[in-house]
Amino acid sequence: MDVLEAIMTRRSIRSYTGEIIKEEDLRIILQAGFQAPSAHNFEPREYVVISDRDTIERIAGFHKYAQMLPKAGCGIVVCGDQTKQSEMGFLVEDCSASIQNMLLASHGLGLGAVWCGLYSVKKLTDAMADILRLPDHIIPIGMVVVGVRDREKDAVDRYDESKIHFDRWREE
Ligand SMILES: Cc1cc2nc3c(=O)[nH]c(=O)nc-3n(C[C@H](O)[C@H](O)[C@H](O)COP(=O)(O)O)c2cc1C
Numbered sequence: 001m002d003v004l005e006a007i008m009t010r011r012s013i014r015s016y017t018g019e020i021i022k023e024e025d026l027r028i029i030l031q032a033g034f035q036a037p038s039a040h041n042f043e044p045r046e047y048v049v050i051s052d053r054d055t056i057e058r059i060a061g062f063h064k065y066a067q068m069l070p071k072a073g074c075g076i077v078v079c080g081d082q083t084k085q086s087e088m089g090f091l092v093e094d095c096s097a098s099i100q101n102m103l104l105a106s107h108g109l110g111l112g113a114v115w116c117g118l119y120s121v122k123k124l125t126d127a128m129a130d131i132l133r134l135p136d137h138i139i140p141i142g143m144v145v146v147g148v149r150d151r152e153k154d155a156v157d158r159y160d161e162s163k164i165h166f167d168r169w170r171e172e
Helices: 003-009 023-034 053-062 088-108 122-132
Strands: 045-050 075-081 112-117 138-147
Touching: 003 088, 023 045, 023 075, 023 088, 023 138, 045 053, 045 088, 053 122, 075 088, 088 112, 088 138, 122 138
Parallel strands: none
Antiparallel strands: 045 075, 075 138, 112 138
């Protein structure tokens, strides 16, 4: 799939067949995550791949908006390493860029994926850090849930010229 087609047609997929994704697809998705830009090129990201049933159920137990995880069968928790990037804003941006790359790669491979937020809700980051036994300097930022999608979803056109400003902000 062409990169522009992937960007324009990607949707959050929360409904899956229950089949396990192929190992080579998982590797490509992770490679795409690593290819994302990072501030100062520090690459402060770490990835925890989750496929263990018990861990999956425990995550679905605390994350109200990750109820699709058990059927998807795979989650990739993207974490920021504070010893490599101490500016929290950059750490979140670096991990977010990586998450978006993985969403696009999943879509390009014909799989279904959705971003599940963690960082902005302390009780979610705390619960995830506890379950994954993360050291204190490793901050879980977000999770990509990925699986074999059971249907396609229509693309949406969100382009809005009224939100584009050339050279300066115009009120009219
Ligand atoms: C930071 C962030 C956190 C999100 N968290 C969740 C989540 O916890 N669960 C979920 O189902 N979708 C989550 N989403 C996906 C959004 O709901 C989705 O991107 C949005 O509704 C637009 O739909 P689309 O991705 O199909 O274009 C999140 C998206 C972002 C960017």
